Amino acid sequence: MPKAALVCVGSELLAGQVNTHQAWLSVRLRRAGFDVVGESSVPDEVPAIRRALARALAAADAVIVCGGLGPTFDDLTREAAAAALGRRMSLRPALWKAILQRFARYHLAVPEENKRQAHVIAGAKVLANRAGSAPGQLLRARGRTLVLLPGPPCEMYPMFEGQVLGRLKKTHARGLHPASFSVRLSGVPESAADEMLEPVRARWPQARFTILASGGEVSFHALTVESSDLAARRVRARLRREILDAVSDFAHGEGEETLEHALGERLRRRGLTLAVAESCTGGLLGGRLTAVPGSSTYFLGGVIAYANALKVRSLGVPSRLLSRHGAVSAECAAAMARGARRELGASLGVAVTGIAGPQGGTAEKPVGTVFVAVSGPGRAETVRRLDVIGPRENVRSRAVTSALRLAYDALA
């Protein structure tokens, strides 16, 4: 398998900014059949960038560099890459003209320092940037490919997918046909999913498997490299069948399909609507549901009933139910789900109530105790108790995932 390495440039990555490029690029490179052998983050300094590039070029066939292509004094990736390859840079008049035109469109004066963005390393192919002013560059040197990409995700993502990935495959993975299949699971712990998939892993010693867990969802990815497109398609179909057979009860989507998207598709297909009632999640369930573009087709809205008075007033939870069972109870969750459905006129009501912590736990209901409930469709009603271990944000994200999963199962 061809090897890829990542270099992330930017002093902010060594000062508290979370590096999201590493995960994003790794996933895409692996699916294309590359082995991602390492990543390094370096500050905006020419010697550090140059050293990292030289090391990466020695270790991998394709080196992807993000960041440091802006117009300011501390954008030094171009200079460092030219030095690492021992090549010159020169101004490309066409690029400079394009930058001038871009600024003119927004009626802005062009700062002189933007000229730096029109400098290109000898032999580089220029990658157009449709969302910003920094063009990317792609270079071939001693059998390696070096790609320079801008840092902002809205510029980097389309440039990589539209202009880079295909070229990398053609150059380094020609004749290699990756058979790649991913599935996303919910309602199952990572360790249990891992165990269910063990027989599949044992049957495919030549394949590479990855299992990742986050916020109550698990994703599982399988990859083999075949010698023909036909073989790859056959192997993928077999892998897909075996994997889905092993985890069928828990799979909600293939590829990168999120649980909120899968639930939305079930609602849309059946022409149903959904409303939420949230206590400890404070709106995060609605936030996840509306992360899906077009979710207004089936998502009506909901009530954030953080205070108990609102559970009574806005959701019609009987106050004697609250005083008898408490707000964190199966009874209250079910009443909240019914209330959301009834008060908001939806086909399904989904509710969450729990103790997110760090305070508020008791011996009977410790921090992490959460009840999720679904009312509908029709007369159906389900409630589930969770016992989540971990800090406040874990409890809340697990509660949201469980609520989404319960609604998804209600529409099976």
Add this chain to the structure above:
Amino acid sequence: MPKAALVCVGSELLAGQVNTHQAWLSVRLRRAGFDVVGESSVPDEVPAIRRALARALAAADAVIVCGGLGPTFDDLTREAAAAALGRRMSLRPALWKAILQRFARYHLAVPEENKRQAHVIAGAKVLANRAGSAPGQLLRARGRTLVLLPGPPCEMYPMFEGQVLGRLKKTHARGLHPASFSVRLSGVPESAADEMLEPVRARWPQARFTILASGGEVSFHALTVESSDLAARRVRARLRREILDAVSDFAHGEGEETLEHALGERLRRRGLTLAVAESCTGGLLGGRLTAVPGSSTYFLGGVIAYANALKVRSLGVPSRLLSRHGAVSAECAAAMARGARRELGASLGVAVTGIAGPQGGTAEKPVGTVFVAVSGPGRAETVRRLDVIGPRENVRSRAVTSALRLAYDALA
């Protein structure tokens, strides 16, 4: 300044898992006076880990390694570190006994492979793990310090703060007294904040400054290293005053104080309550407010009025207002804020309505058009229009931050 380097071990970091250790450790090391000179992520393979450790030890005084201390076959950091230093490992009977006791407490059998976690590199100080079974190790070699930490944040964070950071300061930063000050800003773009702070930067050529922007918030950090504790305290006080003077209109907190926390403090101090009405953010505003433990003191809840019918029914927005001005309008935002306040009985109502995209934009109101409004306290009412550039998630997170800031300003 002493130098620190990070090595993150784990194949999952090169397969899609987001690396959050890098940001977390960088912030803490910088505040302690270390220059973080680089980070690298490597797969679970001895040669790759060993090479990364050797490089880091050549470049930095302190090397922090996370991950690969678990009990399974692919936890190889111990072996790689021993190889990098040319030292032997041996079983520490006391550690093995502690692991046996830990399992006994949970009535679990101890897998034989857990014995690997009781192996310690010659000369290492063992770092106790109160949240898991993998002890950390701290080694001194040729004037450098090498620290091995477990991967899970709930184990790594307390071990680093409780047993590592103080030792690193004592060993490598003795006699260095960092003067460190951070401020968090909202309601101002990063570039404008940068410009306001330029005079401060110019007056302190010996200081290091970092500016980071994320989701509509900006954080600014200043650091100098002084020769005495007294000098450091004085310099910090001066830096603090100068920075706050430069950005006073936009600062909502010092250190790591979030905007939702600062707003909560203002509400709590004045004994006021808050309710929300959300359209395009779908619950994310409530989600942010309730990320603060104890927010139930002032946050009552809200209405997620994703469908227009709910804006009328649950928030009392007049339907002729909707038909005249549209749901994405200053008028609707103000009516939603008033409705949330009135219907939920809160001192303040905060509302968001907008077009998050990618669909739904018009020439007059393109994607990214958002109105945020605050009703209260008393008769006060403010509405603000935002024009956010970027994808759906950007529009939504910027809208939430702007709404929080508008409420914060309403309580000034």
